[in-house]
Amino acid sequence: MLTILFWVFSVLMLASAAAVVLFRNPVNSAMSLVLSFLALAALFVTLDAYFIGIIQVLVYAGAVMVLFLFIIMLLDLKAEARRKLNIAALAGGLGVLGGFVVLIVQVIKSLPTGADQFPALARTGYSDAYDVGMTLFGNFNLPFQIIGVLLLVATVGVVLLSRRSLR
Amino acid sequence: MPTLGDYLLVSGLLFSIGLAGVLLRRNLLVIFMGLELMLNAANLSLVAFARHGVTAFGFPDYNAQVLVFFIITVAAAEVAVGLAIIVALYRLRQTTHVEDLDRLKF
Amino acid sequence: MDPQLYPWIILFAPLVAAAFILFVLPRHNVAAGAVGIATVALTCFLSWKVFLDPSLAVTAQINWIEVPGVFAVPIGIILDNLSRVMLVVVTTIATLVFIYSAGYMRGDEGIPRYYASLSLFLFSMLGIVLADNFVMMFIFWELVGVSSYLLIGHYFRKDSAADAAKQAFTVNRVGDFGFMLGILMLWLATGSIMFAGIEENLSALTLHPGYLTAACLLVFCGTIGKSAQMPLHVWLPNSMEGPTPVSSLLHAATMVAAGVYMLARIFPILLAAPDVVREVIMWIGAVTCFAAGLMAIQQDDIKRILAYSTISQLGYMVVGIGVGATGDVAMFHLFTHAFFKCLLFLCAGSVIIALHHEQDIWKMGGLLTRMPVTALCMLAGGLALAGVPFFSGSFSKDNIIEWAWLNNRTGFWITAGAVLLTALYTFRLLMVVFLGKPRADHAAHAKESPLVMTLPLVILAIPAVIAGYPWFISHFFDIPYAEAPAIAHKIVLGFLAAGAVLAALLYLRGPAKDPVRIPLFANRLYIDNFYNWLVARVQGGLAVLGSWFDRWIIDGLIVTGSARTVWATGYVLRLLQLGNLQAYAFFFGAGVLLVLYFLVFR
Numbered sequence: 001m002l003t004i005l006f007w008v009f010s011v012l013m014l015a016s017a018a019a020v021v022l023f024r025n026p027v028n029s030a031m032s033l034v035l036s037f038l039a040l041a042a043l044f045v046t047l048d049a050y051f052i053g054i055i056q057v058l059v060y061a062g063a064v065m066v067l068f069l070f071i072i073m074l075l076d077l078k079a080e081a082r083r084k085l086n087i088a089a090l091a092g093g094l095g096v097l098g099g100f101v102v103l104i105v106q107v108i109k110s111l112p113t114g115a116d117q118f119p120a121l122a123r124t125g126y127s128d129a130y131d132v133g134m135t136l137f138g139n140f141n142l143p144f145q146i147i148g149v150l151l152l153v154a155t156v157g158v159v160l161l162s163r164r165s166l167r
Numbered sequence: 168m169p170t171l172g173d174y175l176l177v178s179g180l181l182f183s184i185g186l187a188g189v190l191l192r193r194n195l196l197v198i199f200m201g202l203e204l205m206l207n208a209a210n211l212s213l214v215a216f217a218r219h220g221v222t223a224f225g226f227p228d229y230n231a232q233v234l235v236f237f238i239i240t241v242a243a244a245e246v247a248v249g250l251a252i253i254v255a256l257y258r259l260r261q262t263t264h265v266e267d268l269d270r271l272k273f
Numbered sequence: 274m275d276p277q278l279y280p281w282i283i284l285f286a287p288l289v290a291a292a293f294i295l296f297v298l299p300r301h302n303v304a305a306g307a308v309g310i311a312t313v314a315l316t317c318f319l320s321w322k323v324f325l326d327p328s329l330a331v332t333a334q335i336n337w338i339e340v341p342g343v344f345a346v347p348i349g350i351i352l353d354n355l356s357r358v359m360l361v362v363v364t365t366i367a368t369l370v371f372i373y374s375a376g377y378m379r380g381d382e383g384i385p386r387y388y389a390s391l392s393l394f395l396f397s398m399l400g401i402v403l404a405d406n407f408v409m410m411f412i413f414w415e416l417v418g419v420s421s422y423l424l425i426g427h428y429f430r431k432d433s434a435a436d437a438a439k440q441a442f443t444v445n446r447v448g449d450f451g452f453m454l455g456i457l458m459l460w461l462a463t464g465s466i467m468f469a470g471i472e473e474n475l476s477a478l479t480l481h482p483g484y485l486t487a488a489c490l491l492v493f494c495g496t497i498g499k500s501a502q503m504p505l506h507v508w509l510p511n512s513m514e515g516p517t518p519v520s521s522l523l524h525a526a527t528m529v530a531a532g533v534y535m536l537a538r539i540f541p542i543l544l545a546a547p548d549v550v551r552e553v554i555m556w557i558g559a560v561t562c563f564a565a566g567l568m569a570i571q572q573d574d575i576k577r578i579l580a581y582s583t584i585s586q587l588g589y590m591v592v593g594i595g596v597g598a599t600g601d602v603a604m605f606h607l608f609t610h611a612f613f614k615c616l617l618f619l620c621a622g623s624v625i626i627a628l629h630h631e632q633d634i635w636k637m638g639g640l641l642t643r644m645p646v647t648a649l650c651m652l653a654g655g656l657a658l659a660g661v662p663f664f665s666g667s668f669s670k671d672n673i674i675e676w677a678w679l680n681n682r683t684g685f686w687i688t689a690g691a692v693l694l695t696a697l698y699t700f701r702l703l704m705v706v707f708l709g710k711p712r713a714d715h716a717a718h719a720k721e722s723p724l725v726m727t728l729p730l731v732i733l734a735i736p737a738v739i740a741g742y743p744w745f746i747s748h749f750f751d752i753p754y755a756e757a758p759a760i761a762h763k764i765v766l767g768f769l770a771a772g773a774v775l776a777a778l779l780y781l782r783g784p785a786k787d788p789v790r791i792p793l794f795a796n797r798l799y800i801d802n803f804y805n806w807l808v809a810r811v812q813g814g815l816a817v818l819g820s821w822f823d824r825w826i827i828d829g830l831i832v833t834g835s836a837r838t839v840w841a842t843g844y845v846l847r848l849l850q851l852g853n854l855q856a857y858a859f860f861f862g863a864g865v866l867l868v869l870y871f872l873v874f875r
Contacts, residue, residue, distance in 0.1 A: 105179065191855075
């Protein structure tokens with residue numbers, strides 16, 4: 001059962017990701033990206049990471065993509081017109097890409113623990129928000145606070161950058 | 168049952184697709200989306216490893232999940248600032264086409 | 274005062290005097306002269322005390338440079354018979370010259386500078402005399418060269434004087450290069466630079482005759498330079514540009530004799546070397562002796578005649594080193610020569626001053642009646658120089674010639690033939706300058722020089738006469754007399770008489786100008802011209818080479834080249850700045866790919 005779910009959602013995720021790259025219209029790309037994020041959240045759930053899965057939906061699909069769409073609407077971007085293909089650039093990019101894929105596949109294949117099944121958990125189907133929260137506020141309290149400061153700085157920065165005249 | 172290797176493979180392919188978006192698309196926003204795909208691929212790897220590295224008590228390794236939490240947060244902040252920059256750039260140059268932004272050319 | 278200190282005072286007092294005159298008295302003519310004369314008199318007095326006390330041996334040394342276990346250059350003093358006698362000779366003649374200079378240099382604009390340089394010279398010369406190791410001797414050797422440069426160039430406003438000073442120093446340097454190589458070879462082989470140390474280790478060296486020959490001949494190069502042997506003799510006649518007292522002290526009596534003194538000092542090493550070393554030394558001395566005589570018989574400047582005469586007599590001394598049983602054979606002639614040559618130069622100076630700086634002998638004449646003291650003293654010196662019997666020169670010179678008969682017959686004939694030349698130019702000089710009628714106005718109105726100048730002349734005339742007699746010289750040296758057959762002595766006398774007669778025939782009647790004109794000798798065998806051409810050639814060649822190197826390689830290749838290379842690299846690297854974001858991403862991705870590949874798969 002789990003295997004089928006894994007494969008379904010993986011294919012869905014990869015296909016939507018490919019669609020992001022291939023669509024001409026930026027709005028279409030953004031919608032595909034949302035679909036990809038949702039599939040990814042499903043994959044997180046298959047990995048028994050329920051809290052992270054929900055956070056993925058809430059933050060990424062919910063906030064970040066909404067922001068993306070806001071900006072696309074604001075800038076009123078049209079679909080990309082077909083431009084002359086730069087063969088050299090295309091070849092270079094595809095070359096790097098191909099190399100990357102080969103490399104990753106090789107590395108993963110040579111990983112000794114790659115063929116391991118996941119170990120059994122003490123409890124399954126149980127929400128792990130409590131446990132993640134304990135780890136977060138316990139071991140990682142300082143980074144948590146710093147993240148808060150980071151968000152504050154980002155907010156201030158965005159406000160500054162969006163002023164009509166950058167002074 | 169899918170193995171760790173399967174999850175890592177999927178994550179790697181997602182990363183490559185994101186990389187393709189960054190290298191081959193010419194719209195700034197789509198490049199940015201490719202960037203987000205890459206970040207998510209990393210998150211997937213981390214969660215897979217968290218599930219794989221089960222502790223003695225029978226719980227997944229929550230340290231990796233906390234890291235994923237942080238990555239999501241930072242990615243969100245980065246998107247906000249990045250899009251603000253794109254908006255400012257659009258106001259200045261009236262384009263989001265990456266080939267038109269070549270003022271730093273020699 | 275502890276007698277042990279005497280040699281140190283003798284050595285360093287002139288240096289202190291020189292510094293004192295330079296820093297405290299640079300504008301006080303009389304005071305500078307007084308300080309100089311007082312100092313040299315003190316050194317003379319102490320030298321005689323040291324000489325008369327044969328038991329005095331100095332045990333102190335200053336460790337000047339010392340690398341423990343490896344290398345040490347001490348400033349040490351050696352007081353054997355050789356250095357004692359030389360001390361006495363140098364300081365006595367120096368005292369007389371210093372006093373004479375007070376009269377000769379009157380009215381000169383650089384008197385303090387003159388006395389300071391003379392004191393520096395005295396310090397350097399005494400350093401050579403007292404040195405107990407090669408390096409110390411070499412240091413003072415060079416210092417003597419510096420003092421000579423300063424003194425020859427005393428009239429530095431005259432171009433010829435400045436050039437002569439430079440030539441003296443440079444030509445000496447050529448000889449000193451060989452000298453240094455020889456010292457290094459001996460040090461390398463024996464591990465010691467002390468004269469005593471080298472002599473102790475000679476037995477090891479004699480096993481390598483070729484090496485020892487080379488080392489000795491290289492050391493002899495120093496003598497060729499300093500004692501003006503052929504082919505490095507060219508600087509000595511030009512050094513006559515200096516004041517006459519300088520010519521007498523440095524370039525007749527003491528400095529040029531330093532080369533011979535050094536050979537006498539290392540005589541045991543020369544004896545241990547293969548015979549060819551002393552043969553070469555003899556040949557160079559003999560050739561110098563004869564050739565200089567040839568050049569002297571046609572010179573017209575009174576000082577130049579004496580300069581070539583000095584070169585010729587130095588040749589005799591070098592021959593003495595080559596054929597004598599001990600170094601004292603040559604030292605005997607050095608001893609007598611110092612006195613009579615100094616006397617001759619000082620007399621010449623007296624004549625020059627009386628004739629208001631006239632030096633051409635063909636503008637002199639009839640000075641016998643006008644300057645009797647000078648004339649008689651010069652006669653005494655001239656007779657000693659020619660080797661007339663009963664005068665000092667004959668004893669020492671004949672001894673050398675007879676040793677030559679015993680050891681090298683060809684050398685005998687050359688040196689004996691030079692006797693004829695010596696007589697010829699000496700009597701030519703005396704007759705033209707003092708006899709006959711005055712040839713110019715100044716000569717007609719000449720007056721005898723003041724007492725401060727004539728007194729040293731008279732004092733010097735005494736040893737010029739008596740210094741050769743055995744009852745005198747035995748106090749100084751233990752001379753090995755050559756047991757040559759009487760025929761040798763008769764041949765020498767024959768040549769002497771022939772020379773005198775020839776001179777009388779040509780010059781006794783007081784001709785107005787020289788009846789004989791041999792351009793080859795008058796132009797000094799064209800050796801000077803050859804050197805000028807050679808230097809110009811070599812200089813010119815090196816200059817062209819240097820200019821080419823500077824312009825093309827240093828300026829073009831290295832300076833401009835490095836600038837251009839940097840510029841070109843920058844130009845190429847600039848092409849990477851495309852401004853295209855995706856190009857940067859591509860480079861970045863490719864780089865990451867490579868790094869990962871090398872990290873994971875290698």
